[in-house]
Amino acid sequence: MTPWPFIAVILGITFIAMLVIGLRFLPKPVADDHDMGPIEKTPMTPLQKRAWIGLGVGLIVCIALIYLFTTYGIMTVMETDRLRHIYTGFWIGGLLLYVFIVVGHLAKAEFGKSIVDERDRRILSRAPVVQRIAVLLAVVAWSVALTESFRGTDGIPTDYMYVIVASAFIVDLMAFSVGILLGYWWMERYGQG
Amino acid sequence: MAKAEIRNQIRRLRFDHNEMTQQELADRAGCTRQTIILLERRRYVPSLALAFEIARTFSVPIEEVFQYDENQD
Numbered sequence: 001m002t003p004w005p006f007i008a009v010i011l012g013i014t015f016i017a018m019l020v021i022g023l024r025f026l027p028k029p030v031a032d033d034h035d036m037g038p039i040e041k042t043p044m045t046p047l048q049k050r051a052w053i054g055l056g057v058g059l060i061v062c063i064a065l066i067y068l069f070t071t072y073g074i075m076t077v078m079e080t081d082r083l084r085h086i087y088t089g090f091w092i093g094g095l096l097l098y099v100f101i102v103v104g105h106l107a108k109a110e111f112g113k114s115i116v117d118e119r120d121r122r123i124l125s126r127a128p129v130v131q132r133i134a135v136l137l138a139v140v141a142w143s144v145a146l147t148e149s150f151r152g153t154d155g156i157p158t159d160y161m162y163v164i165v166a167s168a169f170i171v172d173l174m175a176f177s178v179g180i181l182l183g184y185w186w187m188e189r190y191g192q193g
Numbered sequence: 194m195a196k197a198e199i200r201n202q203i204r205r206l207r208f209d210h211n212e213m214t215q216q217e218l219a220d221r222a223g224c225t226r227q228t229i230i231l232l233e234r235r236r237y238v239p240s241l242a243l244a245f246e247i248a249r250t251f252s253v254p255i256e257e258v259f260q261y262d263e264n265q266d
Contacts, residue, residue: 030236045227117224118240119231191236 003145004070010141030191042188047105047120051180054102058174061094065166078159091166098173123187127179134175135168142167198262204233206251206258222246 044052068077068087077083106124109116116124142164150156207213219226223246231237239247248255
């Protein structure tokens with residue numbers, strides 16, 4: 001049996017649980033002063049835009065890799081040179097593009113060539129919380145899925161190690177973008193927490 | 194339990210200073226326009242450094258820009 005059904009179930013249950021808990025404990029949005037007149041929507045910061053682009057890059061890589069694995073199977077992809085090179089190109093290329101877009105912007109700010117102000121830094125300091133949760137979740141999902149799907153066989157093929165590491169990198173970077181965007185959304189709606 | 198609130202007069206001070214735009218204030222204070230917007234909407238409390246920069250931009254004491262209220266719940 002392939003590990004995908006187990007991964008889908010674990011992620012589905014976790015997502016629903018987080019949604020229920022989040023909706024149950026969300027605070028009331030902060031009301032604006034009525035004497036401020038009509039409130040325009042806050043435009044995006046440069047970091048926010050790059051977080052969206054980075055998330056888009058991560059999603060495209062995810063969709064491409066899921067398509068590759070579901071069409072050919074993980075073992076076929078790993079054992080076929082052409083497919084393995086496509087797989088490697090996708091996830092390393094996506095990684096480098098993400099680093100260039102998001103991390104590059106942060107690096108430029110250190111040299112005064114882009115703006116990352118104190119509010120951006122405060123949001124950035126909290127984004128790793130989302131990263132940690134996402135990577136832990138990915139590791140748990142893989143552990144359970146592989147253990148259950150290869151139970152009673154000779155063992156888990158070593159090619160899965162490569163897939164687990166690649167998926168951890170992709171999840172880590174996408175979660176970084178999600179953490180940044182969540183931080184901006186939260187501050188806009190609920191104020192500084 | 195007492196709940197502290199920090200209010201500010203940034204919007205009024207901007208208009209009093211030749212209708213300074215949010216972007217102009219952001220450029221002078223060294224932050225993004227979005228931070229100024231959230232400050233005016235009281236969604237964000239600045240650091241001391243930013244608070245002093247904003248007060249210096251308006252050439253007024255910091256207490257004239259930011260006020261600290263302690264309300265009882």
